[in-house]
Amino acid sequence: MKPLVNIIQKQSGAAFTLKKNDILTVIDPMGEQVSDMVLFNAEDHKEKLSSGKSLDFEECMLLTKGHYLWSNRSRKMIEILEDTNGRNDFLLAPCSPETFKIMYNYKEEHPSCLGNLQQHLKPFGIGVDDIPTAFNIFMNVQFDLNGKLSVHPPTSKAGDYIRLQAQMDLLVGLTACSAEDSNGGTFKPIHYHIETEPQHIKRKRS
Amino acid sequence: MKPLVNIIQKQSGAAFTLKKNDILTVIDPMGEQVSDMVLFNAEDHKEKLSSGKSLDFEECMLLTKGHYLWSNRSRKMIEILEDTNGRNDFLLAPCSPETFKIMYNYKEEHPSCLGNLQQHLKPFGIGVDDIPTAFNIFMNVQFDLNGKLSVHPPTSKAGDYIRLQAQMDLLVGLTACSAEDSNGGTFKPIHYHIETEPQHIKRKRS
Numbered sequence: 001m002k003p004l005v006n007i008i009q010k011q012s013g014a015a016f017t018l019k020k021n022d023i024l025t026v027i028d029p030m031g032e033q034v035s036d037m038v039l040f041n042a043e044d045h046k047e048k049l050s051s052g053k054s055l056d057f058e059e060c061m062l063l064t065k066g067h068y069l070w071s072n073r074s075r076k077m078i079e080i081l082e083d084t085n086g087r088n089d090f091l092l093a094p095c096s097p098e099t100f101k102i103m104y105n106y107k108e109e110h111p112s113c114l115g116n117l118q119q120h121l122k123p124f125g126i127g128v129d130d131i132p133t134a135f136n137i138f139m140n141v142q143f144d145l146n147g148k149l150s151v152h153p154p155t156s157k158a159g160d161y162i163r164l165q166a167q168m169d170l171l172v173g174l175t176a177c178s179a180e181d182s183n184g185g186t187f188k189p190i191h192y193h194i195e196t197e198p199q200h201i202k203r204k205r206s
Numbered sequence: 207m208k209p210l211v212n213i214i215q216k217q218s219g220a221a222f223t224l225k226k227n228d229i230l231t232v233i234d235p236m237g238e239q240v241s242d243m244v245l246f247n248a249e250d251h252k253e254k255l256s257s258g259k260s261l262d263f264e265e266c267m268l269l270t271k272g273h274y275l276w277s278n279r280s281r282k283m284i285e286i287l288e289d290t291n292g293r294n295d296f297l298l299a300p301c302s303p304e305t306f307k308i309m310y311n312y313k314e315e316h317p318s319c320l321g322n323l324q325q326h327l328k329p330f331g332i333g334v335d336d337i338p339t340a341f342n343i344f345m346n347v348q349f350d351l352n353g354k355l356s357v358h359p360p361t362s363k364a365g366d367y368i369r370l371q372a373q374m375d376l377l378v379g380l381t382a383c384s385a386e387d388s389n390g391g392t393f394k395p396i397h398y399h400i401e402t403e404p405q406h407i408k409r410k411r412s
Contacts, residue, residue, distance in 0.1 A: 046333075046335040046336075047335065050299055050339070051257065051258065051297075051339065052257065052297065052298055052299030052300075052338075052339030052340075053299045053302075055297050055298055055299075055355060056297075056298045056299050056305065056309075057308065057309065059354065059355050059356070060352075060353050060354055060355055061297065061349060061353035061354075061355060062352065062353030072299075072335055073304075073335070074302055074304030074305070074308065091257075091258065091261050091262075091267065091297075092258055092261055092262045093256055093258030093259045093261075093262055093278075094258075096280055098279075098280030099262065099280070102263065102280065103262075103263065127252075129252040129253065129278055129279070130252075132258075133256070133257065133258030133339075134258075143267060143349075143351075144351075145349075145350075145351070146266075146268065147266050147267035147268030148265065148266055149261060149262075149265050149266055149267060150265070
């Protein structure tokens with residue numbers, strides 16, 4: 001049985017739980033779209049995704065297939081099993097209402113990944129101040145050896161996906177990015193599906 | 207009057223408050239030593255240093271003179287006024303007991319920046335889970351265009367310093383780093399001093 005595909009509408013978000021060993025697949029259905037992902041220990045939300053710990057343990061800034069994302073308590077949260085695009089960002093915080101005011105000089109309110117994460121994580125008791133720097137799937141942040149950063153459209157094509165396996169029970173926040181700058185001026189949905197353990201074990205055996 | 211110099215003994219830490227506009231100078235007295243710094247809004251500890259927000263707003267990974275460090279609420283926390291060495295890191299989380307177990311295969315307990323920050327921030331009501339990725343003063347993390355990270359001895363010479371001006375009332379955690387890997391296998395103290403507003407205004411006028 002193919003797992004059910006969930007749709008995150010453009011400039012929107014979602015939150016859901018994974019059991020240890022569940023496999024989450026995040027798909028860019030149209031190409032050139034970014035999805036910000038944050039992780040919390042489902043049993044204790046004080047343990048959460050840490051870019052600083054992940055970059056330290058993986059000794060790399062560009063995390064892809066074979067790498068783990070780590071928590072602030074130095075534990076593995078999720079493993080990247082597959083990554084058909086291969087470029088993700090783990091440097092920049094999710095775009096927030098202030099991103100659009102300060103960096104892009106917007107006068108009015110603008111949807112943002114932080115706002116969407118906040119909205120969907122609130123029912124789980126998580127406040128906006130507790131949302132960490134996200135793992136920005138498909139986000140294309142280029143850097144030079146002087147450390148200068150620039151945001152470019154993703155290299156992902158329609159159907160590119162990343163497949164991640166939970167290393168502990170997780171609460172996940174996930175978005176379809178709201179920033180023009182991250183997705184080449186377009187707004188698109190993000191798709192995801194979850195394989196629970198019996199499903200993917202069966203798949204392995206068949 | 208020269209401001210009083212405070213000494214952070216080797217493999218140790220400190221925590222203290224700054225008023226808005228106070229100037230903090232962090233000095234490497236012997237050369238090749240790292241000092242991890244974390245910042246909190248003194249009035250509301252839920253607002254704190256964010257590497258993800260700082261890298262985003264400054265559009266740069268290598269922050270030095272002229273750059274600001276930003277909070278998770280997208281506000282400027284501190285400005286770098288001077289930086290005689292010019293190389294700092296804002297990618298890696300403070301070394302923790304697990305760093306030494308997982309990365310260096312230590313069997314016994316090892317002093318760590320996270321442990322020292324935890325000890326000194328505890329009296330202010332801050333728990334270890336709430337300590338963010340630090341701004342690692344003098345830390346020399348090299349990277350290549352594939353994102354590969356490697357830690358090298360600091361380029362700082364005896365007497366090199368960084369001078370930072372508080373943009374809000376701050377609680378500061380500061381260490382003399384405990385990791386062999388960050389300081390070329392040696393353990394050394396860190397010095398710091400604070401100029402309160404009347405002092406540095408007087409200094410400007412004289």
